[in-house]
Amino acid sequence: TTLTFGMAHAQSPELSDPPEIDGEVVGDHGSHTLRMGIGLAESSPQYLSSQYFGEILEQRTDGRISVNVFPNSQLGDDVQMLEMLQTGTLDMTYPSSSAATGYVEELAAFDLPFLLPSREAAVAVMQSDVAQNMLDAFEGTGLKALAFSENGYRQLSNSARPITSPEDVAGLDVRGLSVRTMENPVHLAIWEALGANPTPMAFGELFSALEQGVVDGQENPWSTILTSNFHEVQDYGTETRHVYTPFIMMLSERTWDRMAPEYQELVQEAARQSAEYEIQLSAEYDDWSRNQLAERGMQITRLDDEQLAAFQDAVQPVYEEWAPRIGEDLIADIQQIVEDSSN
Template identity: 45%
Template sequence: LALVGLSAQAASDMPPMPEITGGKVAGNGQDYTIRVSIGTTKGGAQYRGAEYFEKIVESRSDGHVQVQLFDSAQLGDDLQAVSSLQSGTLEMTLPSTSPLVKMFPEFAVFDLPFLFPTTDVVDQVFDGDIGDQLLKVASSKGLVAIGWSENGYRQLTNSKHPVSSPADLEGLKIRTMQNPIHLDIWRTLGANPTPMSFAELFTALEQGVVDGQENPWITIQSSKFNEVQPYATETNHVYTPFITLVSKRYWDRLPEGYQQLLVDAAQDMSRYERQVSRTLNDQIKQELKDDGMQITELTPGQVAVFQKKLAPVYDHWRDQIGGQLIDDIRELSQ
């Protein structure tokens, strides 16, 4: 078991992969290979989900469709991988939605602070009409979008001091994803944000180019950010999805049966990966504490201070994202 960056405990508590359902799928006698670019390390939920996808596709195609996984952004960061899909030099990738908002402005709904109060709301979005609509939006520009999985709730880490209020952020240099709403969030809170690709992040933290970053607990541990970031705050400020994207050029060459197989496998991966992510999230937070990370848990009152300060972010972006979409998601929380 090569579970880089994940503790033995977390690895052994990983929910088991469900049995594969659905029978064999007939193709056209030809063999296919799908290379999947994964941004995070082998220890994360994302990789585990992709391993399940691999198992389903290879088994149900009777080995005619081979899946090859490439972890840790070996084939490029999120944006580079998506552009390789468009040019047809890579078959599949699972990026965060945030770096893609220039291509798909509606995706910015996932960057709004505190819009997804619970994973129950997340699941209603992924498994309902809103999720389907957004997959349709992303099935253009040389891409076919076939499913959602979970990156997760983002938490702040930094190398300077504990943070429990926006006032503590003054002057802190925070790396954000390449996304204008995230920049707006950290500016509005009084920090000093810099957009940067994930691939450059560890070195930037280690060398003090930036003081902090924000990502789910799983990524903080599997990418070893805690080794250079002694302080964390459980902010849950944004929920980030991963989207399953396939190259349209590749897609159009596949027999229909295999196209449907990929859609089915992406759905199965989606459910399983969310389960893994949620199991690991709580466990890994505890492990980070045990390993000496100082984690500040905010009281409801302290969260409310962040929320109030971030209210203007909604005014800045509402029209561009589409007010209806935001209201529809808000309604799910009622």
């Protein structure tokens, strides 16, 4: 055995093994090598479940379909990679739903703050007909949307000061926090409502922007903050849980159209199975990541009910502006699913 010194921290939590792959090997319909670009690092649930997706396809086609996963935004960012899928220069990607609202506007419902109060509620919504309709609505965009999974609850990190209230974000006698957001109008509205100075930016540029102080902070799930090493350049974290962001596994429609129907069915099934696994991994990562970040020196604030309510009140204008545009009926349907899921 080799003893590794200086390994003060575990690299990942106790993670569930991927579910066993079963099912027959399907018939020979030729070979496909699928290139898949993702935003996050090799240690992320996004990467681990993408690898699992590839294993399912390899096993069930005797290696005729294989998947090469390119992590760390090395092929581009969510928005860029979606465009690459449209033109057929990339086969697959795994963006946040927030990056795809330009194709299917209804997806912006997921960007509304404090809409999904629990992971159970979020999963119920992602498995509902409402969500399936959103995936189906990609028809004709050049993108085949395969399955929803979990990016997760977004939390605020920054390098300037501990944040416990919207006033801390806005800054009374100091300047407001500059916060990097995704390139999504609802997220911009959220951070404007909180008094921040929001700056939309591609995820791939974020680490160096934080490092160089181009922005003070950003917001992402604890697991992303950890696996992207943001704690090296961000001293403070606040558990705001202000938005639950889904991921969507995406395939280029051009690639899809080149596949035999039996392969298409298999790809769809493998996407669902790996999405389920990703949600499980993401849940296992979440609290563990917050504790790891604390151990690595990030000062983490958990908000009590009153403090959380102050954030919820401050973002009410986002609903007033955006609910009519996204669709009141759609939002009501989602709220109904949330309510049913807690009974």
